[in-house]
Amino acid sequence: MTGPEACEVAQGKAEAEREKRTLVAVFASPVARHLLGYARDVGYDVVLYEPDAARATDVPDGFDIRTSMPELDGSxxxxxxxxxxxxxGPALQAALAGHARWIGVLGNPRHPGPHVAxxxxxxxxxADIARxxxxxxxxxxxxxxxxxxxxTIAGxxxxxxxRPGGFAFP
Incomplete structure (x- = not known):
């Protein structure tokens, strides 16, 4: 969408074309709480996967909280x-067994990723670990x-x- 139609969407005067998008945040954490809210704001269906239900106490009402990995599709x-x-490991293994479009782990790139081991x-x-x-x-x-x-949401x-992200525009 370009031109006047894009401006109408940006001004809230028209609905954007919406593809199905789902965000599964794995593990209740301060980042997950914000991630779920921002993702919902930009049109994702959101789910928190927290295998230990007792840890999901800091999640606002209205979010889908699961204790097992939801079924994942290409969205x-x-x-x-x-x-x-x-x-x-088991959480990522469950995600890899699904058909998720994209899987990622937060962490400092200067430190080895514990998910590999x-x-x-x-x-x-x-090959699956590389995904x-x-x-x-x-x-x-x-x-x-x-x-x-x-x-994370911007990425x-x-x-x-x-798109590459950042301020480089083609």
Missing amino acids: ADVVVTDHHRPEL ALKTLGVHD VHRPVGLNIGSRTPPEIAIA LIADRTG
């Missing part, structure tokens, strides 16, 4: 929001949970639309 983007959890321990093939993105989101220097969530939008 699903999966973001693991806590790479220190002991359930990291966790998945290798479970016997996951290298897991890390780092996640646009490189905007984010530090706080809301900033990390914004960078997913850029990836979905085939």
Whole structure:
């Protein structure tokens, strides 16, 4: 959509064409809380996958919270929001077994990703491990949970639309 139609959407005077999009945030965390809200704001159907229901206490009402990985189709983007959890390997293995469009793990790119060892321990093939993105989101220097969530959502939008993100415009 370009031209006047795009302006009408940006001004809230027309509905944008909407493809089905699902965001599965894995593990309840401060980043997940913001990620779910921002993702819903930009048109995602949102789900929190938290295998330990007792940890999902900081999630606002109205979000779909699951204790098992939901069924994933090509509309699903999966973001693991806590790479220190002991359930990291099984959670990613479940995501990889689905048909998610995109799977990523938050983490500092200067440190080795713990997901690699966790998945290798479970016997996951290298080709499947390579499907897991890390780092996640646009490189905007984010530090706080809301900033990390914004960078993540922006990165997913850029990836979905085939754009590089940032301020370089073709």
